[in-house]
Amino acid sequence: MIQTFQDYQKCVEQACVYAHHYYVLDDPLISDSEYDTLYQQIKDYEHSHPEHLLEHSPTQRVGGALLAYLPKHTHLERMWSLDNVFDTQGLQTWLARIFKVYPHASFTCSPKLDGVSLNLFYHQGKLVSAATRGNGIEGELVTHNAKTIPSIPLRIAYTGPLEIRGEVVIESADFERLNQERLHQGQPLFANPRNAAAGSLRQLDPKICAARKLTFMPWGLGRCQPTSPSFKTMMEEIMGDGFLPTRFLTCTNLAEIERAYTELHAQRAHAQVGMDGMVILVDAFALQVKLGFTLKAPRFAIAYKFPATEKHTKLLGVSPQIGRTGAITPVAILEPIVLDGARVSKATLNNYTEIQQRGFMLHDMVVVVRSGDVIPKLIKPLIHLRDGTQTPIIPPTHCPACDTPLAQQELNHCPACKMSLLLKNKPNFCPTCHAFMRKYGRNTLSTHCLVCEGVLEYKPYCHRCACDLSCRDRALFCPNPHCPPKLKEKIVHFASKHGLDIAGLGDRVVAQLLESKCIGGITDLYTLDLETLLTLEGWKRKRAQNLLDAIANTKHAPLWRLINALGIEYIGKGASKALAQAFGLEVFTKRAQDFKALPGFEHKMANALEQFMHENRDLIAQLLHLLEPTPPSTLVQESSFFNQKNIVLTGTFSVSREALSARLESLGACVKSSMSAATHLLIYGDNPGSKLERAQERGIPVMDQTQLWQMLKD
Ligand SMILES: NC(=O)c1ccc[n+]([C@@H]2O[C@H](COP(=O)([O-])OP(=O)(O)OC[C@H]3O[C@@H](n4cnc5c(N)ncnc54)[C@H](O)[C@@H]3O)[C@@H](O)[C@H]2O)c1
Numbered sequence: 001m002i003q004t005f006q007d008y009q010k011c012v013e014q015a016c017v018y019a020h021h022y023y024v025l026d027d028p029l030i031s032d033s034e035y036d037t038l039y040q041q042i043k044d045y046e047h048s049h050p051e052h053l054l055e056h057s058p059t060q061r062v063g064g065a066l067l068a069y070l071p072k073h074t075h076l077e078r079m080w081s082l083d084n085v086f087d088t089q090g091l092q093t094w095l096a097r098i099f100k101v102y103p104h105a106s107f108t109c110s111p112k113l114d115g116v117s118l119n120l121f122y123h124q125g126k127l128v129s130a131a132t133r134g135n136g137i138e139g140e141l142v143t144h145n146a147k148t149i150p151s152i153p154l155r156i157a158y159t160g161p162l163e164i165r166g167e168v169v170i171e172s173a174d175f176e177r178l179n180q181e182r183l184h185q186g187q188p189l190f191a192n193p194r195n196a197a198a199g200s201l202r203q204l205d206p207k208i209c210a211a212r213k214l215t216f217m218p219w220g221l222g223r224c225q226p227t228s229p230s231f232k233t234m235m236e237e238i239m240g241d242g243f244l245p246t247r248f249l250t251c252t253n254l255a256e257i258e259r260a261y262t263e264l265h266a267q268r269a270h271a272q273v274g275m276d277g278m279v280i281l282v283d284a285f286a287l288q289v290k291l292g293f294t295l296k297a298p299r300f301a302i303a304y305k306f307p308a309t310e311k312h313t314k315l316l317g318v319s320p321q322i323g324r325t326g327a328i329t330p331v332a333i334l335e336p337i338v339l340d341g342a343r344v345s346k347a348t349l350n351n352y353t354e355i356q357q358r359g360f361m362l363h364d365m366v367v368v369v370r371s372g373d374v375i376p377k378l379i380k381p382l383i384h385l386r387d388g389t390q391t392p393i394i395p396p397t398h399c400p401a402c403d404t405p406l407a408q409q410e411l412n413h414c415p416a417c418k419m420s421l422l423l424k425n426k427p428n429f430c431p432t433c434h435a436f437m438r439k440y441g442r443n444t445l446s447t448h449c450l451v452c453e454g455v456l457e458y459k460p461y462c463h464r465c466a467c468d469l470s471c472r473d474r475a476l477f478c479p480n481p482h483c484p485p486k487l488k489e490k491i492v493h494f495a496s497k498h499g500l501d502i503a504g505l506g507d508r509v510v511a512q513l514l515e516s517k518c519i520g521g522i523t524d525l526y527t528l529d530l531e532t533l534l535t536l537e538g539w540k541r542k543r544a545q546n547l548l549d550a551i552a553n554t555k556h557a558p559l560w561r562l563i564n565a566l567g568i569e570y571i572g573k574g575a576s577k578a579l580a581q582a583f584g585l586e587v588f589t590k591r592a593q594d595f596k597a598l599p600g601f602e603h604k605m606a607n608a609l610e611q612f613m614h615e616n617r618d619l620i621a622q623l624l625h626l627l628e629p630t631p632p633s634t635l636v637q638e639s640s641f642f643n644q645k646n647i648v649l650t651g652t653f654s655v656s657r658e659a660l661s662a663r664l665e666s667l668g669a670c671v672k673s674s675m676s677a678a679t680h681l682l683i684y685g686d687n688p689g690s691k692l693e694r695a696q697e698r699g700i701p702v703m704d705q706t707q708l709w710q711m712l713k714d
Pocket residue numbers: 018019022023028029030031032033035036062063080081082110111112113114115116117118133166167219220279303
């Protein structure tokens with residue numbers, strides 16, 4: 001709490017600096033929740049000491065200063081900020097204030113999109129101008145950029161003067177791509193999609209903005225001549241003129257609003273576009289006018305905020321974690337924070353190269369993001385907060401578990417853009433000219449230098465990023481096949497839901513069994529006995545018997561489960577099913593060329609399979625003996641239409657997806673979850689999503705539900 005006028009002054013100055021970095025520079029110094037806390041303290045002090053109020057306090061104005069290099073634009077109607085509530089109690093207080101004067105008020109709820117405001121002015125059906133909110137009265141004129149955004153119609157049917165307001169947002173996938181590109185070009189990263197959208201919209205060069213894939217989502221009106229007394233009706237009418245539809249929901253009481261809020265919050269983790277809350281607004285224009293505005297926000301609307309998904313915290317350490325394949329992943333150890341309602345103390349960092357690229361140091365303050373069940377991620381370090389205690393993060397040289405010297409993984413992908421190195425091992429570099437030869441045509445390269453005609457040699461090179469990758473740090477792994485954590489992860493995977501599904505055999509139990517030397521590998525599971533288990537701490541007869549039963553139950557398990565349980569690189573559930581279907585028990589004797597003949601089995605999958613079968617001959621023989629897995633009963637009819645086809649399903653079917661996939665797989669199809677160049681057919685049910693359109697655009701054959709059932713009957 002702020003006690004004295006001096007403290008209040010200091011806080012206001014601080015907040016002004018933060019607001020400037022946030023609104024003007026699109027590069028916030030602190031997280032929103034920290035800012036909100038400071039803002040609330042300032043507001044509380046001003047409430048109890050109105051005589052001390054400073055005119056430049058952030059509570060007294062909307063937004064920040066305008067960028068000097070963009071022309072200014074005066075809005076016809078003022079633009080506003082929104083007051084916030086954070087819980088039911090806050091919402092209740094706000095509603096009570098409205099209901100006291102207008103007991104029959106009805107509300108319109110919409111997602112509070114996390115982007116940047118834009119005010120579009122149309123006259124005689126034409127887009128005249130587009131301006132940012134700025135300080136609410138004047139904004140920055142960005143018409144040149146707005147015209148590059150496909151979801152902003154240049155002409156609409158409504159001919160009166162009309163200000164339509166909305167949020168310019170960037171989808172999370174595009175945001176990640178943009179940051180990856182910037183990382184590669186050595187440009188500062190955007191902390192979040194909002195900053196990226198704002199930074200893009202306020203470019204001088206419309207080409208830059210056009211390349212950023214922005215979207216406009218309408219949420220409100222400024223100057224207009226309403227043809228309906230209801231805000232929602234009016235919005236829906238105007239949105240029908242070629243705008244993207246924003247969802248407006250009618251609610252009449254607290255319970256309905258709470259329900260809408262809970263539903264929207266549940267959608268957040270999967271939404272393409274970031275939302276930071278729900279906006280609730282009195283629907284009748286007449287009541288809006290009567291309720292009016294405070295100094296910076298309408299009294300007829302409120303933002304009901306979601307818990308924060310982005311915060312700043314301290315990076316305390318980085319600990320190397322060993323996976324099933326031996327790959328070493330750095331895990332960030334963080335000073336614990338609460339993000340989207342969950343306690344977060346760890347986050348993944350893909351690899352040590354990325355740590356270097358993003359410039360993290362130990363004891364840095366860092367930006368952390370988490371939403372829903374997504375694993376928390378570190379975005380960037382806050383370099384301005386460094387205090388001299390930071391030290392570099394040094395990649396390990398030896399396995400932290402078995403002390404074997406670590407090896408570098410072969411480079412298969414560009415670490416910056418993730419594109420696979422297509423021309424792997426093909427000569428591409430001229431040592432005389434010190435130049436890389438660009439590919440021309442499809443994956444073709446000359447074998448000799450186009451300048452000096454000298455012989456080329458191979459160096460890892462990314463054609464998309466145009467960079468030499470030979471001195472890049474690569475992912476590290478422990479080459480020791482007996483490395484204990486590797487073994488543990490293998491057994492955990494073997495017993496997991498997608499493997500042999502052995503209940504009660506999770507991470508901790510496997511660690512205990514290995515440590516107590518009850519088992520030394522996968523096959524030892526099958527010789528475990530009751531007496532041994534009962535000697536372990538925390539094991540009673542019932543629990544031990546349950547585990548033994550679960551293990552015994554894996555006898556005669558479907559063959560695909562055994563294949564998937566082995567944890568072969570690149571081979572997941574779908575591929576395991578296809579293998580079982582195609583080869584039955586013979587699968588373990590097949591060679592790379594046999595695997596390559598299956599639809600969707602690329603080079604690397606086929607090679608990984610052959611190598612695995614070769615290196616693990618003994619293990620496989622023992623498991624086949626112990627388990628006697630069951631191959632699929634229906635043999636593939638080679639003549640089936642679906643045989644050897646890569647199929648993607650979309651929409652709702654009259655049977656479950658799983659049942660339908662199983663049926664198609666039994667006919668030799670390979671059912672995949674996403675479309676690619678290798679997709680042969682898209683089958684769609686009711687309410688197909690965007691996949692259907694994309695398939696049609698790309699010329700992939702499609703089939704509807706009725707045709708499908710007809711074919712299956714035949
Ligand atoms: N991190 C920092 O340093 C820092 C500094 C200043 C402000 N901030 C953050 O900015 C926010 C306050 O900014 P503000 O005053 O500009 O208000 P705001 O951004 O929280 O809310 C008002 C804005 O919400 C947008 N909006 C999105 N969906 C909407 C919908 N469906 N209906 C109506 N409006 C919708 C509009 O653009 C509107 O201008 C706070 O969350 C604060 O934490 C952070």
